[in-house]
Amino acid sequence: MQHDVLVLTLEPPHASGQATVMIVLRSRPARGPVASPRAAPARGLCAVAVLLALAGSSGCHADRARGPEPKPRVEPGVAPLALDLPLTQAPYERVHANFKERLDQPYVYRELRGSYAQTMRALAEFAAEVRAKGLVVSGPPFGLYYDDPGATPVAELRSRMCLPVDALDGQGLMFEVLPQQTVVYAYVAGPYPEAPRALPGLLEYMRGMRWRLDGPVREVYLVPPSGARVEDLVCELQAPVKGT
Numbered sequence: 001m002q003h004d005v006l007v008l009t010l011e012p013p014h015a016s017g018q019a020t021v022m023i024v025l026r027s028r029p030a031r032g033p034v035a036s037p038r039a040a041p042a043r044g045l046c047a048v049a050v051l052l053a054l055a056g057s058s059g060c061h062a063d064r065a066r067g068p069e070p071k072p073r074v075e076p077g078v079a080p081l082a083l084d085l086p087l088t089q090a091p092y093e094r095v096h097a098n099f100k101e102r103l104d105q106p107y108v109y110r111e112l113r114g115s116y117a118q119t120m121r122a123l124a125e126f127a128a129e130v131r132a133k134g135l136v137v138s139g140p141p142f143g144l145y146y147d148d149p150g151a152t153p154v155a156e157l158r159s160r161m162c163l164p165v166d167a168l169d170g171q172g173l174m175f176e177v178l179p180q181q182t183v184v185y186a187y188v189a190g191p192y193p194e195a196p197r198a199l200p201g202l203l204e205y206m207r208g209m210r211w212r213l214d215g216p217v218r219e220v221y222l223v224p225p226s227g228a229r230v231e232d233l234v235c236e237l238q239a240p241v242k243g244t
Contacts, residue, residue: 095201105178139164195235215240
């Protein structure tokens with residue numbers, strides 16, 4: 001005897017306020033073609049099977065349908081990441097980008113010159129130094145990268161390893177406030193040293209908005225690397241912008 005099952009799946013609303021309804025018809029046993037999934041149409045620049053979070057009608061940088069985005073593994077007792085864009089995955093040919101207004105952020109930092117590979121390696125020692133000063137870290141660590149490695153000698157590359165704090169000064173450490181600014185951003189999955197490979201796609205999105213780079217690139221390391229699987233790491237890549 002043949003049974004037909006109608007499956008309805010309601011995807012959460014996107015920034016545009018619209019939701020996607022997936023309608024799938026399955027038959028058991030199969031005695032002919034099975035109806036293909038259909039999705040209600042969505043307005044915006046990307047009418048594909050997977051809708052990206054939008055800001056107005058912008059923020060889409062993908063042109064092919066695909067399945068659900070993989071999410072970082074969540075350890076028991078650890079809150080999952082609340083991401084407003086799909087993860088950008090290796091080989092980073094499709095970068096899911098958007099823009100937002102970044103709020104100002106006090107931070108302490110260690111200034112570095114040389115290969116950018118050393119910046120992340122400085123985190124553990126610097127975090128211990130910050131704790132010894134009695135400062136409370138208020139968010140995930142981040143790096144600021146000031147120079148283009150393709151145009152600057154390695155010995156002259158400037159970067160900062162930064163820890164956000166809720167303080168008015170750095171208690172003897174170097175201290176600054178990251179200013180409020182419009183940034184384009186993407187969430188990049190995988191090893192943190194690989195995150196800059198998504199930068200060309202992010203800058204392509206920036207140029208499509210008729211903006212230009214206005215400050216150092218910021219990498220926010222959302223998942224602590226110690227004890228985490230490499231595939232569970234997520235970096236928020238930010239580029240500050242202003243109009244051309």
